[in-house]
Amino acid sequence: MSTATQSNTQSTSPYSSKDVAVRAELSEIDASVRSSALFFTVSAIFWLVAGTVFALITAYKAHEPDFLSGTEYLTFGRARTLHLNAMALGWGNNIVFAIGIWIMARLCRSPIRHGGLLLIAGVFWNIGLTVGLFGIFRGDITSVEWLEIPGYASPLLAISYALIGIWGIMAFRFRRGEHVYVSQWYILAALFWFPWLYVIAQVMIIWFPARGVVQSVTNWWFAHNVLGLWFTPMALAAAYYLIPKVLGRPIYSYYLSVLGFWALAIFYNWAGIHHLVGGPIPVWLISAGIVASVMMVIPVIVVGLNHHMSVVGLHKEVWASPTLRFVVFGAISYTLASLIGSAMALRTVSEVTHFTHFVVGHAHHGVYAFFSMIMFGGVYYMMPRLLKREWPSATLIRIHFWGSAIGITVMLIALHVAGWIQGTQMNDATVPFLDIVKQTMPWLQARSVSGVFLTVAHMAFAVNFFWMLFAAGAVRAKQGPTLLTRTSEEGAA
Amino acid sequence: MKNLPLLFCGIFFALAFSFCGLILSSDYQVGSLTQSTQTLDEDGNNVEGETLYPLMESGLAKQGKQVYIEMGCIYCHTQQVRRVGFGADVERNWGPRGAVARDYVTQDRVLLGTMRTGPDLMHVGGRPLNKDWHLLHLYNPQITSKGSNMPPFAFLFETRKIDGEPSADALKFVDGSEYGPAEGYEVIPTRRANALVEYLLSLKLDYSLPEAPIVE
Numbered sequence: 255m256s257t258a259t260q261s262n263t264q265s266t267s268p269y270s271s272k273d274v275a276v277r278a279e280l281s282e283i284d285a286s287v288r289s290s291a292l293f294f295t296v297s298a299i300f301w302l303v304a305g306t307v308f309a310l311i312t313a314y315k316a317h318e319p320d321f322l323s324g325t326e327y328l329t330f331g332r333a334r335t336l337h338l339n340a341m342a343l344g345w346g347n348n349i350v351f352a353i354g355i356w357i358m359a360r361l362c363r364s365p366i367r368h369g370g371l372l373l374i375a376g377v378f379w380n381i382g383l384t385v386g387l388f389g390i391f392r393g394d395i396t397s398v399e400w401l402e403i404p405g406y407a408s409p410l411l412a413i414s415y416a417l418i419g420i421w422g423i424m425a426f427r428f429r430r431g432e433h434v435y436v437s438q439w440y441i442l443a444a445l446f447w448f449p450w451l452y453v454i455a456q457v458m459i460i461w462f463p464a465r466g467v468v469q470s471v472t473n474w475w476f477a478h479n480v481l482g483l484w485f486t487p488m489a490l491a492a493a494y495y496l497i498p499k500v501l502g503r504p505i506y507s508y509y510l511s512v513l514g515f516w517a518l519a520i521f522y523n524w525a526g527i528h529h530l531v532g533g534p535i536p537v538w539l540i541s542a543g544i545v546a547s548v549m550m551v552i553p554v555i556v557v558g559l560n561h562h563m564s565v566v567g568l569h570k571e572v573w574a575s576p577t578l579r580f581v582v583f584g585a586i587s588y589t590l591a592s593l594i595g596s597a598m599a600l601r602t603v604s605e606v607t608h609f610t611h612f613v614v615g616h617a618h619h620g621v622y623a624f625f626s627m628i629m630f631g632g633v634y635y636m637m638p639r640l641l642k643r644e645w646p647s648a649t650l651i652r653i654h655f656w657g658s659a660i661g662i663t664v665m666l667i668a669l670h671v672a673g674w675i676q677g678t679q680m681n682d683a684t685v686p687f688l689d690i691v692k693q694t695m696p697w698l699q700a701r702s703v704s705g706v707f708l709t710v711a712h713m714a715f716a717v718n719f720f721w722m723l724f725a726a727g728a729v730r731a732k733q734g735p736t737l738l739t740r741t742s743e744e745g746a747a
Numbered sequence: 748m749k750n751l752p753l754l755f756c757g758i759f760f761a762l763a764f765s766f767c768g769l770i771l772s773s774d775y776q777v778g779s780l781t782q783s784t785q786t787l788d789e790d791g792n793n794v795e796g797e798t799l800y801p802l803m804e805s806g807l808a809k810q811g812k813q814v815y816i817e818m819g820c821i822y823c824h825t826q827q828v829r830r831v832g833f834g835a836d837v838e839r840n841w842g843p844r845g846a847v848a849r850d851y852v853t854q855d856r857v858l859l860g861t862m863r864t865g866p867d868l869m870h871v872g873g874r875p876l877n878k879d880w881h882l883l884h885l886y887n888p889q890i891t892s893k894g895s896n897m898p899p900f901a902f903l904f905e906t907r908k909i910d911g912e913p914s915a916d917a918l919k920f921v922d923g924s925e926y927g928p929a930e931g932y933e934v935i936p937t938r939r940a941n942a943l944v945e946y947l948l949s950l951k952l953d954y955s956l957p958e959a960p961i962v963e
Contacts, residue, residue: 319898320898323899324901326902329818329900331820331821334819395816395819396816397817397858399821434751442758446759454770458770464774466780467859470857475766475769519757520761520764523761524764524768526769527769530859533846534847534850534859536773536848539772605833609825610862610863680863681834682835683835687866691864691894695896
């Protein structure tokens, strides 16, 4: 605990720090990443909106199959894939680049050198992704889950990623101060793990396909680790950074941070094989995947406890801060989603939930309720510091929060129930298949309703963001942080 | 944390461990599997002169697989039959036995899938569904499977005016079907539709393997 406190007091926010030198240093660091971080955030929000449109189309098609069925370009398989890739590689990766590198630079107390090159790498990432999504649209989809981008676009993604990752690692290389904070471990590890996963998966599945089901093993080693070793560590890093920053007190326990980090690093990367429970691969692989999935309970409980103890007693402040309202929602979802995930890996549970909407629901629990909510919180914290102006509208932030919170809750309930019905009935051979389809219909319709809530939330977010970015005079003149209640202390945002 | 070499080594070896344990080991264990005859001779070798299974992918079916990939069929259909006692795949007649690793060794791209919004297709070619049924089902699933949420693939067909004799390839709608074309018109499958159906009909798990015999 003592060491964490130390690092924490060294780098408090420019708004709350009494030390002019520290504030000047942070300002300088923020200025060095401003253009690239803004570019990544704008791109992320663009893809978030595009991905939301594809999500609505896909969700509606699941219960109205004739909708937009006249051409092949938006048939269910492609609309769904456009949604997934726009969200994962467009929203997810861009926002991770923005927030991950910004936090890394701040904690390393090291301005990003040659930020212009980082910006160019970012432009290429988004060009590669646009080419890839256009390829999917016109039919060059690979039909390998999470690797649908056609082979002619993925090298561009790999190369531009490498540049972006190197910039994060270079910030670490030129860090000042002896202590390395927990967020830095996570970001450093994730920047190193993601390219390894991506390149191996591309090589063994797309470029030089391995034989038979080795492809499937590689596929799920990769796909699960995109969440486990890329989005998760980045979101945890952000939570570990933002909670003490806003509340002005250190993380509860340094030792729990260490345990949580290493337990995640060791166990999570074996867990993906639980996507193949009951499948045609050697049984020992599946058993290993199940063991690792259950062992994930350790880092999840440890991190959950650490976060909980760090905010306990300050609930009013959490509720007043746009950042922490989202971050704490995300942190709670991390605990819930992960514990459900560990249970789903067990053979008896998987026998029911595998191959059903339950898994789709679970994926959104992780990527949206946990990862995306924390990233929203990160944007609410980062933007005022990059732009030196405040969020124009607290109301729009409230709409964003409640739209997201209600939308994702409705979606999770709907898909988990639909999946459980589907799974239990599918394992009863006396139930005709079309009866199962009919029983899931009301729940798939509920998912479309949840999509409307999420769309409203994302629109409110986008409007508030661009209002702030192209701020009118009134926004520039606004004094003091935008809070969601009146009770909070100065300094939080 | 101050011990940076430990941090770097830990980060590296954590992923290296699963990369070796899951990927390289399965490439070693499963990546060397080859085709086999249904039973083996006394020495454990393939029986000479008998057919090797699984069959190679070929011809029109292979083009059909490309259509299957392009349409994203995998997002609603699996191609893996679970063993008896785990789920009810065999009881649902989705295949006569559970699938094993060797069943996939001849495929360039393995399409196991993870979602069953629709039924498993590993043995769809062995079910009592003929070409005409599949074409109608693809043209509009409501014709054969009322209440399905599968999208129609009518864009893989061409509706045209009957010129002289009706074409032999035309879809065979029942008389007065609400899904049929207007009077004087017929619906002809394109080459892609024919290829896709050829692929579906080629999907069969009707052979034994030494490690996975079909039990009658």
